[in-house]
Amino acid sequence: MAAIGSSNIGFKLLKKSGWKEGTGLGAQEQGRLEPVETRVKNNKRGIGSKESKPKPKVEDDVEKDPQKPKQDMQSKKRAKLAAKRIRKIQEEEKRLQEKEFEMAFFREFWPDNV
Amino acid sequence: MGTERKRKVSLFDVVDETSVSAKLGRAATNGAAAAAAGANPTVNRWNGRPYSARYFEILEKRLTLPVWQQKDEFLRALRDNQTLILVGETGSGKTTQIPQFVLEAEGLGNRSMVACTQPRRVAAMSVSRRVAEEMDVTIGEEVGYSIRFEDCSSHKTVLKYLTDGMLLREAMADPLLEKYKVIVLDEAHERTLATDVLFGLLKEVLKNRLDLKLVVMSATLEAEKFQGYFSGAPLMKVPGRLHPVEIFYTQEPERDYLEAAIRTVVQIHMCEPAGDILVFLTGEEEIEDACRKINKEINNMGDQVGPVKVVPLYSTLPPAMQQKIFEAAPAPLKEGGPPGRKIVVSTNIAETSLTIDGIVYVIDPGFSKQKVYNPRIRVESLLVSPISKASAHQRAGRAGRTQPGKCFRLYTEKSFNEDLQPQTYPEILRSNLANTVLTLKKLGIDDLVHFDFMDPPAPETLMRALEVLNYLGALDDDGNLTQLGEMMSEFPLDPQMSKMLVISPKYNCSNEILSISAMLSDEDPQWCYENFINSRALKSADNVRQQLVRIMTRFNLKMCSADFNSREYYVNIRKALLAGYFMQVAHLERTGHYLTVKDNQVVHLHPSNCMDHKPEWVIYNEYVLTTRNFIRTVTDIRGEWLIDIAPHYYDLSNFPSCEAKRVLERLYNKRERERTTTRGRS
Numbered sequence: 001m002a003a004i005g006s007s008n009i010g011f012k013l014l015k016k017s018g019w020k021e022g023t024g025l026g027a028q029e030q031g032r033l034e035p036v037e038t039r040v041k042n043n044k045r046g047i048g049s050k051e052s053k054p055k056p057k058v059e060d061d062v063e064k065d066p067q068k069p070k071q072d073m074q075s076k077k078r079a080k081l082a083a084k085r086i087r088k089i090q091e092e093e094k095r096l097q098e099k100e101f102e103m104a105f106f107r108e109f110w111p112d113n114v
Numbered sequence: 115m116g117t118e119r120k121r122k123v124s125l126f127d128v129v130d131e132t133s134v135s136a137k138l139g140r141a142a143t144n145g146a147a148a149a150a151a152g153a154n155p156t157v158n159r160w161n162g163r164p165y166s167a168r169y170f171e172i173l174e175k176r177l178t179l180p181v182w183q184q185k186d187e188f189l190r191a192l193r194d195n196q197t198l199i200l201v202g203e204t205g206s207g208k209t210t211q212i213p214q215f216v217l218e219a220e221g222l223g224n225r226s227m228v229a230c231t232q233p234r235r236v237a238a239m240s241v242s243r244r245v246a247e248e249m250d251v252t253i254g255e256e257v258g259y260s261i262r263f264e265d266c267s268s269h270k271t272v273l274k275y276l277t278d279g280m281l282l283r284e285a286m287a288d289p290l291l292e293k294y295k296v297i298v299l300d301e302a303h304e305r306t307l308a309t310d311v312l313f314g315l316l317k318e319v320l321k322n323r324l325d326l327k328l329v330v331m332s333a334t335l336e337a338e339k340f341q342g343y344f345s346g347a348p349l350m351k352v353p354g355r356l357h358p359v360e361i362f363y364t365q366e367p368e369r370d371y372l373e374a375a376i377r378t379v380v381q382i383h384m385c386e387p388a389g390d391i392l393v394f395l396t397g398e399e400e401i402e403d404a405c406r407k408i409n410k411e412i413n414n415m416g417d418q419v420g421p422v423k424v425v426p427l428y429s430t431l432p433p434a435m436q437q438k439i440f441e442a443a444p445a446p447l448k449e450g451g452p453p454g455r456k457i458v459v460s461t462n463i464a465e466t467s468l469t470i471d472g473i474v475y476v477i478d479p480g481f482s483k484q485k486v487y488n489p490r491i492r493v494e495s496l497l498v499s500p501i502s503k504a505s506a507h508q509r510a511g512r513a514g515r516t517q518p519g520k521c522f523r524l525y526t527e528k529s530f531n532e533d534l535q536p537q538t539y540p541e542i543l544r545s546n547l548a549n550t551v552l553t554l555k556k557l558g559i560d561d562l563v564h565f566d567f568m569d570p571p572a573p574e575t576l577m578r579a580l581e582v583l584n585y586l587g588a589l590d591d592d593g594n595l596t597q598l599g600e601m602m603s604e605f606p607l608d609p610q611m612s613k614m615l616v617i618s619p620k621y622n623c624s625n626e627i628l629s630i631s632a633m634l635s636d637e638d639p640q641w642c643y644e645n646f647i648n649s650r651a652l653k654s655a656d657n658v659r660q661q662l663v664r665i666m667t668r669f670n671l672k673m674c675s676a677d678f679n680s681r682e683y684y685v686n687i688r689k690a691l692l693a694g695y696f697m698q699v700a701h702l703e704r705t706g707h708y709l710t711v712k713d714n715q716v717v718h719l720h721p722s723n724c725m726d727h728k729p730e731w732v733i734y735n736e737y738v739l740t741t742r743n744f745i746r747t748v749t750d751i752r753g754e755w756l757i758d759i760a761p762h763y764y765d766l767s768n769f770p771s772c773e774a775k776r777v778l779e780r781l782y783n784k785r786e787r788e789r790t791t792t793r794g795r796s
Contacts, residue, residue, distance in 0.1 A: 003490065004574050007768065010581030013593045014573060019563045024570055029563075031570025036543050038488040040739055041498045046368030047480040048529030081721045082742075 160249060160256045160272065169250040176248060179207030180353045185215055188350060192219055192296075196320055197328045197347035201337045203354025204469070204511065208331055209237075209300055210245050213273050216296050216329070226295035227271065231278040233306040235261040242266075242275035249273075262606050263635075263658045278308035282315070283606060286556050290319055296327045302340065303332040303504075304466070305540035305569075311550060313343065314566045315557065333508070336537060343568050357514040359476075363527040371479035372400060374524045376407050378477050379457060382522075383412060383419055388453040389474025389519070390443055392464060392512055396483050396498045401426045401459045408457060420444075420452035427460035427468075439470055462501075465508050469515060476513040478506060479524040484538070486739075487546050489578040491713055492697075494546045495739035502538040506530065540569050547571060547579040548609050552588060555595045556603035585697060585763050586613045601669050605662065607635060614694025615662065616671065621690040622682075624666065625675045630691070632659035634735065634747070689759060692751050695733045696760035700745055701774035702730050708745070710737075711774050720746040730777075731756070753781050 004011055006021075015021075024031030156164050176182065181202065191198050192215075202208040213230045216222070232238040242259035251257055258267025260276040267274050276284075278299070285291055297316065302309055316328055330340055330347075341349050368374040375393050382391055395401050405424045412422050421444040427436065444454030458470060462482040482501050487494040501509075506523065513519025523530065542550075551562065559565055562576060583589040586609055588599030595603070602612035611631050618627035632655040663673070676683045700708040700717055706728075708717045719728070720738065723746070731753050734745035756764050757778060766782065769775050 004577050008577060008581060009584050009591075010577030010579070013580040013584060013589070013591075014563065014577050017563050017593055018561060019573060023573075025563055025565070025567065025573060025576060026570030027564055027566040031567065032543070032572050035489050035572040035574055036486065036539050038486050038491075038493075038495075038497070038739075039499070041481075042740075044370045044372045046364075046371040046374060047500055047525040048367035048533050049369055050367070082718065 158250050160251050163250075165250050168247075172248050176207070176211065179211055180205075180355055181207040181211045184350065184352055185211075188212070188215055189219055191348055191350055192216065192327060192329070193221075195348055196324070196326070197330070197344045199337055199340050199344065199347050199349045200329060200331045200352065201333070201349060202331065202352035203333060203356060204466075205355040205515070206352040208352055209241055210248065212329065212331065213275075213298055214245065214249065216298065217273060219296070222295055225272065227293050228273045228296045228298065229281060229291075229294045230273070230275050230298040230300055231281050231309065231312070232275055233278055233301050233304045233309065235277055237301075238275045238277050239266075242273075245273065245275070263661050278306055278312055279606075282308050282311055282553060285312075285315060285319075286553065286603065289557060290323055291316075291326070292323075295325065296329065298329045298331060300331045301333075301466075302330045303336050305336075305538075305542070307541040307545050307547075307550060310540055310542045310568055311554070313568050315559075317344070317566055336504075339568070354511075356511055357516070357518040359510050359514040359519045359521050361510055362520065362522045363530065364524055365526065367526060367529060368479070368524050371481065371524050372404060375477050375479050376404060376411065378522050378524065379408050380411050380415075382475050382477075383422065383455055383457075384415075386475065386520070388443075388455070389517070390456040390458065390470075390472045391475045391477065392470065392473045393457065393459045393477040394462060394465070394479065394482070394509055395459055396481050397461060398426075398428045398430060401428055401461065404459050408459070417447055417451075421447055421454040422457055423454070424457045424459065427458055427464060429461070429463060439468075443472070462505070462509075464512065465505065470512075471516055473512055473515060474517060474519045476509055476519065476521040477524065478509045478521060480506065480529075480534070485541065485544050487544050487575065489546075489572070489574040491715055492546075492578060493715075493737045493739055495737065497739060500534060502536060503530065503534045504537050506534060542567065542571055543569060543575075545575075547575055548582045551576065551579040552583060552595075552599065552603045552609055555583075555589065555599065560593075582697060583609060585760070586610065586694075588613070604665050604668070607631060607662075610694040610698070611635070612694075614690055615666065616669075617693045618690045619672045619674055621686040621693070622674050622676045623686045623690050624671065624673050626687050627690050628659055628662055628666070628673075629655075630687075631662060632656070688749055688751055689755055691749055692733055692755055692759050695735070696756065696763055698734050698737070699751070699756065700732050700734060700748075701772075701777070702728055702732075703773050708732070709772065709774065710745075712770060714770060714772055715743060717743045717745045719748060720744040722746060723748055725750065753777060754785075757781055757785065 006012075019025070020029075022033070023029045024033055158165055158169075181188075188200070200208060200212065209230075209232075213228055216228050222228075230241075232241065238259045238261050242257055243253050246253040246255075246257040249257055253259075254266045255268055255270045257273045258265075258271040258275075260267055260274060260280045262277065262279060281291075281297070291297065299309060299312060299316075302313075320326055320328060328344075330344065332340060337349055341347060364374070372395070375395065379391055379393060393404065395404055405426050408422070408424050412419060423438075423441065423444050425438045425441075427439050439458050439460075441456070443456040446453055456472065458464065458473070464470060465482075478501075480501055481498050482505065483496045484499045485494065486497050486499070510521035510523075513521050525533070554562060554565065580589065580593065583599065584591065584593075586598075586602070588596060588602050588609060590596050598613075598616060601616050602609055605612035605615060607615070611634065615624070615627055615631055618624040621627075635655075635658055666673070676686050697712075699711040701711055702708055708719070709715065710717055717734075717737065719725070719732070721744075725748070729750035731751050732745070732748040733751055734749075735747035736745065738744040738746055764778055766775060766778060769778075
């Protein structure tokens with residue numbers, strides 16, 4: 001996901017209260033610039049255990065790997081419950097996810113392109 | 115998991131029993147003198163009644179707590195400083211004893227009030243009960259507590275335990291917190307959202323009130339950071355009461371931590387001397403699964419090994435089941451046979467909130483469910499994440515409560531050093547701050563940008579909060595609090611919900627919206643998760659409702675309902691819901707799945723929904739990030755209402771291109787045609 005743009009009312013309000021683009025918050029403007037990364041873990045791999053196929057690191061890595069949920073014990077039950085409803089849309093979703101992944105990938109490496 | 119594990123020296127202090135008893139004599143004398151602070155040692159200074167036998171019985175036990183050895187030192191430091199940082203491991207007795215020491219401080223007088231904050235409601239309640247017993251007074255009189263929706267204190271109260279969130283609310287009405295002479299911030303290392311805001315606030319208040327004193331209490335790890343933040347306030351250390359814990363790491367990373375955890379349980383049961391086991395896992399489903407597998411594995415081993423009692427522990431477990439963690443380990447099957455063992459499989463509620471005696475072995479796979487917030491997709495969710503070094507330390511400590519113990523970390527020492535971050539991110543960096551910003555505005559803090567946060571949040575998190583409050587009408591376009599915002603800030607609820615309540619009389623359904631809000635607030639899963647409480651058992655939604663009614667009445671908001679049989683009845687309620695939650699809308703695309711409006715995230719109706727069809731438009735209360743993105747607690751709404759109720763949000767000139775936009779365009783055009791026809795006719 002892209003950062004919040006300058007046309008956003010929240011962006012404008014923060015600027016109005018004295019924030020300068022590229023600086024952090026806090027008494028010395030020392031605060032972090034980027035939000036804490038969000039990662040969805042959908043397997044039981046232990047800490048430090050490498051993925052079998054290393055993927056490029058992507059920010060906000062949500063639902064980027066359509067193969068993994070299938071092996072996931074936790075999702076098995078849920079998947080069963082939802083199976084009937086989702087079968088029809090799964091193909092479409094996969095396509096969307098791949099596209100989303102690709103977008104995120106490009107954003108990461110060529111942020112100006114998106 | 116390799117069977118050969120790497121040994122590591124203990125991280126914990128050992129309490130030398132002889133030194134404790136040597137100092138005990140001294141402490142006891144101090145204690146007796148303190149008890150006699152009034153004229154007569156047999157009369158309770160607080161209520162003038164003679165002390166009960168129970169008082170002396172408890173006093174004897176209190177005197178053995180490590181913190182008593184430093185009572186004089188503490189009182190001197192308190193006298194000489196405005197701010198004081200006190201570091202003590204679990205088991206030092208600081209939470210119950212320090213506020214009582216403060217009451218004895220000279221110059222405090224008999225009627226000055228002391229506040230002690232707790233991050234958790236359950237702690238505020240149970241600790242205050244314990245302290246009332248220790249002081250031999252009735253709970254709710256001299257010692258009380260205050261938590262959201264429940265105030266158990268009176269004009270007589272001199273010591274009040276309250277959640278950090280409640281102290282923040284009190285500051286809204288009393289900005290300099292003038293009713294308190296001393297404020298104790300306990301469990302500061304947990305860095306809850308409210309504690310972090312209180313840090314910044316109290317730093318200001320202390321400058322304006324030289325008679326106010328602040329004691330910050332924390333577990334060891336972040337103490338120096340606190341010292342830097344509070345401009346070099348003195349630091350005092352209290353030893354904990356922990357036995358040495360040996361740490362073992364795996365030689366290789368684990369491919370499957372759940373499987374490894376189960377294997378380790380079995381291994382301990384076969385090879386290690388008596389002592390109960392605590393396993394940390396991430397959630398209900400995983401824990402139940404592990405319990406089944408452990409039982410199966412051990413049953414398969416027959417009577418070669420001792421009997422086991424496998425006990426799950428997580429917040430949504432019914433109270434009767436929760437009590438099982440306190441039951442004793444089973445006896446050996448036959449006399450002299452291998453010992454029985456209790457095996458507790460728990461979420462991280464057993465990490466800090468809850469102490470289970472008898473635990474000697476801890477298994478730590480290194481994960482927990484943590485709250486995260488991503489302002490870019492506006493989602494706050496609980497996600498399985500690696501724990502921090504500080505957490506790992508805390509977990510290991512759980513093995514050393516009753517005797518020397520062992521902690522098995524299911525990761526390598528290299529991973530511990532390189533992959534785990536030193537501290538868990540403070541909650542302020544992982545939360546939606548809309549409510550916090552509303553509170554800060556109400557507190558009169560206008561320069562949010564330079565507010566002295568210990569860890570300032572990312573600018574985008576604050577942007578999102580300002581945006582939400584502006585769209586809800588709580589802040590105007592200059593960022594000033596509006597009249598509506600003033601009202602909203604008085605409700606101890608999310609801004610969306612407060613807005614819906616304030617607006618509900620307009621839709622003639624405030625009675626119904628009050629009930630819905632009370633129900634939704636009572637079932638706070640995150641809170642339950644952290645507090646290991648079944649909320650149904652704790653407090654009825656009815657009490658919450660009454661509190662909300664009181665706030666409504668204060669603002670002259672009327673209680674009203676439409677005729678139950680009228681067609682409007684449910685329509686009104688749904689419209690009022692939308693008036694608060696118009697930023698949490700999803701649209702059903704032609705492809706058959708939902709996209710969140712504006713953010714275009716693919717979401718699915720949570721299987722728990724009770725609708726018989728898929729409505730074109732829904733509002734949702736909760737967005738759940740898992741392997742699939744779910745929206746939970748959804749309500750069917752109509753597209754027309756979006757442009758009627760929230761046209762400023764559904765302004766299409768500022769809208770990403772998508773199917774929902776095209777639908778809304780048609781709806782706007784339809785409205786326009788209707789208007790022209792009406793005009794034409796008249």
